Amino acid sequence: MRMAAPPDVPVTVDDAALIEQSWRRPDVFAVLYDRYFDEIYRYLAGRLGPHIADDLAAETFLVAFRKRRSYDAARGAVRPWLYGIATKLLAQHRRSETRRLSAFQRAPVDVLADDGPEDRVTTRVAAANAQGRLASALERLSHGDRDVLLLIALADLSYEEVAQVLDIPFGTVGSRLNRARKKLRAALGGTNPMIGGSDG
Amino acid sequence: MDDDLTAVRDLLSAPGPTRETADKGRARLRDELSRRPRRWVTPLRTGMVAAALATALGVAVIMPSDDLVLLTPDPTTASTAPTARQILLAAATAMARTPSDGDYWRARTVTGKLIVSPDRGYVLRRDSASETWLTRAAGGRSGSFNQYLGARPATEKDKLAWQAAGGPVSWRYPDDVTGMGFIGAGETVQSAPGARVGGAPKEPVDWDEVNRIPAGAAPLRSYLEARIGAVSPRELDSRLRKSCMEILSGLPVSPEVRASAYQVMASLPGMTAEGEVTDPLGRTGQALRYQVNRPEGQVSDARFVVDPDSGFPLANETKGVGRLADGQSVEVSSFTAYQQIGWTDEEPDWGSDGVHAE
Numbered sequence: 001m002r003m004a005a006p007p008d009v010p011v012t013v014d015d016a017a018l019i020e021q022s023w024r025r026p027d028v029f030a031v032l033y034d035r036y037f038d039e040i041y042r043y044l045a046g047r048l049g050p051h052i053a054d055d056l057a058a059e060t061f062l063v064a065f066r067k068r069r070s071y072d073a074a075r076g077a078v079r080p081w082l083y084g085i086a087t088k089l090l091a092q093h094r095r096s097e098t099r100r101l102s103a104f105q106r107a108p109v110d111v112l113a114d115d116g117p118e119d120r121v122t123t124r125v126a127a128a129n130a131q132g133r134l135a136s137a138l139e140r141l142s143h144g145d146r147d148v149l150l151l152i153a154l155a156d157l158s159y160e161e162v163a164q165v166l167d168i169p170f171g172t173v174g175s176r177l178n179r180a181r182k183k184l185r186a187a188l189g190g191t192n193p194m195i196g197g198s199d200g
Numbered sequence: 201m202d203d204d205l206t207a208v209r210d211l212l213s214a215p216g217p218t219r220e221t222a223d224k225g226r227a228r229l230r231d232e233l234s235r236r237p238r239r240w241v242t243p244l245r246t247g248m249v250a251a252a253l254a255t256a257l258g259v260a261v262i263m264p265s266d267d268l269v270l271l272t273p274d275p276t277t278a279s280t281a282p283t284a285r286q287i288l289l290a291a292a293t294a295m296a297r298t299p300s301d302g303d304y305w306r307a308r309t310v311t312g313k314l315i316v317s318p319d320r321g322y323v324l325r326r327d328s329a330s331e332t333w334l335t336r337a338a339g340g341r342s343g344s345f346n347q348y349l350g351a352r353p354a355t356e357k358d359k360l361a362w363q364a365a366g367g368p369v370s371w372r373y374p375d376d377v378t379g380m381g382f383i384g385a386g387e388t389v390q391s392a393p394g395a396r397v398g399g400a401p402k403e404p405v406d407w408d409e410v411n412r413i414p415a416g417a418a419p420l421r422s423y424l425e426a427r428i429g430a431v432s433p434r435e436l437d438s439r440l441r442k443s444c445m446e447i448l449s450g451l452p453v454s455p456e457v458r459a460s461a462y463q464v465m466a467s468l469p470g471m472t473a474e475g476e477v478t479d480p481l482g483r484t485g486q487a488l489r490y491q492v493n494r495p496e497g498q499v500s501d502a503r504f505v506v507d508p509d510s511g512f513p514l515a516n517e518t519k520g521v522g523r524l525a526d527g528q529s530v531e532v533s534s535f536t537a538y539q540q541i542g543w544t545d546e547e548p549d550w551g552s553d554g555v556h557a558e
Contacts, residue, residue, distance in 0.1 A: 026233040026234075027230075027233055027234075029229070029233060030226065030229060030230065030233065033225070033226055033229050034226075037217065037222055037225060037226070038216050038217060038222070041214075041216060041217040041221070041222075042213075042214050042215075042216055042217075045214030045215070045217075046212035046213060046214040047212065049214075050214065050215075053214070053217075054217070054221045054224075054225075057217065057221075057225060058221075058224065058225030058228050058229070061225065061229050062228060062229060062232050065229065065232055065233065066232075104211065130207065131207070131210075131211050134207050134208065134211055135211060138208070138211075149208070150208070150212070152205070153205045153208045153209055153212075154208070154209065154212060158378040159375070159376050159378060160376075160378065170376075174375035174376065174385065175375075177375075177385065178375065178385070178386060181204050181205070181385075184204040184207070184208065185203075185204050188203070188204055188207060
């Protein structure tokens with residue numbers, strides 16, 4: 001986790017050190033599971049829906065465990081490494097991702113996204129429409145562009161981390177992201193930001 | 201702006217795994233872990249002695265950290281929570297005494313950001329103001345106004361660095377904005393303020409729905425829980441808090457409902473009092489720190505500033521760490537400061553340009 005530990009709590013062991021320790025003590029690897037399962041799951045569930053995420057999130061950690069000796073701390077942190085594994089696994093489920101994005105365009109959004117806007121107290125009139133257009137734009141992105149965009153938007157990885165995770169040049173990350181965002185902005189057109197959202 | 205990325209996050213946000221899913225995945229991993237023979241692999245650069253030492257250290261370090269991991273979900277409930285609770289309950293009492301009716305419900309907020317300049321030399325602050333006026337009178341006119349307030353160096357020290365950089369009045373951001381704070385790649389920030397722009401309320405209000413929001417801590421909590429639906433307990437707490445903040449800062453409800461929102465917040469774990477602070481508009485209030493579960497599953501630190509004497513929320517801030525070119529780390533943030541929220545008989549300044557608001 002990236003949260004700052006309160007000062008009176010001893011500092012937890014750093015991820016890379018855990019991996020190295022897990023070489024000899026496999027059970028140590030379970031700590032990484034507890035640290036990252038939740039967010040890896042959400043990333044996969046966001047892209048593929050909860051059903052496939054149930055399996056794939058667990059699979060991500062099995063693969064990570066088997067590959068733990070090839071993890072190289074000099075090439076980046078553990079967290080993006082896990083996202084890289086998840087994204088590679090996800091590549092075998094492109095069709096499910098496309099189907100999910102198509103479904104967003106047909107159905108009212110809150111039927112599908114159980115963490116959608118329904119917890120907001122007010123009714124968002126324009127939301128369904130805009131989200132349909134957004135889903136359609138996402139569906140039309142190339143796989144490479146979509147991976148870059150979603151690793152940044154959903155996983156909050158830096159450009160450098162995305163470059164490492166996808167094994168592409170740093171500059172390519174920026175150009176793919178720009179291209180993807182241009183398309184999204186065009187699709188979103190003139191939708192209004194909400195009260196309390198980002199400033200103008 | 202980041203509106204497109206925010207929209208993507210909103211669209212693809214997913215609830216966390218159920219406990220069952222997490223347990224099943226952990227069981228699968230444990231199977232895998234125990235199946236592996238405990239082979240001794242000596243790391244290349246370490247001899248046997250170092251390896252043995254590392255193992256010894258590993259045992260010593262790992263065992264307590266396993267416990268810590270279990271503790272991390274809620275490190276805040278212990279000794280400091282009652283103070284946060286007291287502050288919120290005091291705010292609830294004060295809030296209940298505020299005006300309960302008026303011709304308009306008015307919310308005036310300033311949203312702003314502290315971001316690192318594109319040359320990573322100093323910190324910039326950019327602000328925008330927004331006003332919403334809502335009336336439920338038949339045939340009444342509701343509207344909202346927005347104004348970009350401009351950008352400037354955040355502090356005197358930043359001002360010196362800005363002057364040394366030639367005093368630019370517009371800042372174009374590069375593709376890599378890592379460590380710059382809440383700013384999008386390729387964006388341009390202008391120092392000059394913009395015009396006050398009016399229009400229909402950004403957020404259409406469904407008065408029937410608003411009127412259904414009950415007062416009283418227990419009824420309000422049940423109402424919100426029903427809307428949120430089945431989520432993990434931790435997620436529920438986080439979403440209840442978010443809903444209460446929305447009620448306090450963004451919804452035209454009665455002071456009783458808003459007081460109840462404070463009470464519900466006071467009943468939730470996870471807020472820590474940090475003492476008296478100055479908010480982004482220079483006002484004094486009590487800071488309550490909490491964590492926000494972002495849709496993608498990460499957690500970020502946020503701060504809610506409240507004035508327990510008046511009962512009004514002052515600001516909500518999310519902070520991060522930015523980095524300057526010389527390696528110095530600086531605070532970056534994104535905030536919303538609430539100037540006025542509540543019922544009033546004042547009239548909005550509709551502006552001379554004949555804004556057509558409905």
